[in-house]
Amino acid sequence: MVRFTVLASGSKGNSTVVTGGRTRILVDAGLSCRELFRRMRLAGEDPETLDAIVVTHEHQDHINGLAVTARRLGIPVYFTEATHRAWMRWLTPRRQMSYAQWLEQCRKQAAERQAEATADEGEPEDAAPDDAAAETQQNDAELPSVKQDPTWLPTVEYFQAGQPFAIGDIAVSPFTIPHDAADPVGFVFTAEGVRMAFATDLGYVTPNVKTQLKGVDLLLLESNHDIEMLRDGPYPWSVKQRVLSRVGHLSNEAASDFLANGYDGQAAYVILAHLSESNNLPDLARVAAERALEGRASLLANRLLVAEQHEPLSTIYF
Numbered sequence: 004m005v006r007f008t009v010l011a012s013g014s015k016g017n018s019t020v021v022t023g024g025r026t027r028i029l030v031d032a033g034l035s036c037r038e039l040f041r042r043m044r045l046a047g048e049d050p051e052t053l054d055a056i057v058v059t060h061e062h063q064d065h066i067n068g069l070a071v072t073a074r075r076l077g078i079p080v081y082f083t084e085a086t087h088r089a090w091m092r093w094l095t096p097r098r099q100m101s102y103a104q105w106l107e108q109c110r111k112q113a114a115e116r117q118a119e120a121t122a123d124e125g126e127p128e129d130a131a132p133d134d135a136a137a138e139t140q141q142n143d144a145e146l147p148s149v150k151q152d153p154t155w156l157p158t159v160e161y162f163q164a165g166q167p168f169a170i171g172d173i174a175v176s177p178f179t180i181p182h183d184a185a186d187p188v189g190f191v192f193t194a195e196g197v198r199m200a201f202a203t204d205l206g207y208v209t210p211n212v213k214t215q216l217k218g219v220d221l222l223l224l225e226s227n228h229d230i231e232m233l234r235d236g237p238y239p240w241s242v243k244q245r246v247l248s249r250v251g252h253l254s255n256e257a258a259s260d261f262l263a264n265g266y267d268g269q270a271a272y273v274i275l276a277h278l279s280e281s282n283n284l285p286d287l288a289r290v291a292a293e294r295a296l297e298g299r300a301s302l303l304a305n306r307l308l309v310a311e312q313h314e315p316l317s318t319i320y321f
Contacts, residue, residue: 005197005321007221010034010042012276013312017065017203019223020048023194024172029056029072030190030201033064036071046315050076055160055170057081060184060204061089070094070156079158081170083177085186087161091154164188178215180205183250191215197321199223200270203277206249208261217267221319223310224261226275226292227252228282236282246282255283255291262295268305272319276310285309 006022016033020043027048032039040050055078059065069090073080082090162168164179164186174193181187182204189202189212200216202208203225216222233243233254246252253261258275273296275288289309299305310316 005194005199006048006318007199007272007321008043008046008048008318009223009274009276009310009316010039010046011312011315012203012278012310014064014277014279014281015312016067017277018042018068019201020046020053021173021192021194021199022048023192023197026054026171026173026194027052028170028173028175028192029053031059031065032056032069032072033067036068036075039068039072042315046318048318053078055079055081057170057175057190058086058090059189059201060182060187061086061093062184062204063093065204066090066093070153073156077157079160080156081160081162081175083163083186083188084161086184087159089185094153176215178211179209180212181207181209181250183245183248189215191219195321197221205253206251207253207257208265213261213265216265217269219270220321221272221274222266222270223274223276224258225253225277226255226258226283226288227277228254228279229284229287230254230256232284232287233279233282238281252277252279255288258288259291259295262292268296268299271304271321272306272308274308274310274316278309278312280312285311 008020010018010020011034017031018033018039019030021028021030043050053076056069056073058069058080069080162177164177167174167176169175172194176191177188180189180202187204192199192201198219199221200219201223202212202216203223205212205225228246233246273292275292278285278288289307292307293300296305296307300307308316
């Protein structure tokens, strides 16, 4: 059975569970580990059965609980290489130091290297540690504490936009989206013949994205803001410009324009996602999409749903 469960969607955290066959994937981990687990159980999903986490991009509302969740479950995390680097930079900000501090650091490092070299020269050749001790030392080296390395993950797997790959029973097709992140992507997940598209955090719908969203059975599409609410809202002007830019977020109007003119109408479900709490209302997003889908929505096709920030959306089954 194929299942699609949106655990949270919005500016304060995004996460979705995709299940196909014996494989269960978490798409983004924008909530705390505890909250992710709580919502999964609330939706009837067992967190302990997750097989992997895939990441769309490194913004905090998509990766806030990533490291803790991956370490807790011991599962791999799939990034693009640029997204992984950006995530690591976010967790390990550079520390400023004076020239004198830098010289002192270099002096200490040189002294430590010299001490290690002296110790090695004085150690007998047959004084190697036993196998058990060596294995313990190796394990300790492989499992650094969070304080030592907050970016440590059980396993990191890289993928590239435009190059499909598989995680267990689920085929994953990542595609580039226009957003102000290091290397943001959307996904099409395929399991048991069911195709589920995931396209949020994009400033506009590019020809490439339109191609990827054809022939899907489920479409999760951003409908972030109402333009007038954003312009009159509380955000600073610089943030408003970012959201409205071609690497920002889709407005209700842009999402409805795509549904009316660029969408092939083949999906059984259309889910509006990543709604702004400050600059949008669920009813505004829904009405705009309903107008675009006029005459095409039914119980069997284009059933319209709105994902929420504070509670999971009912699981969709195929």
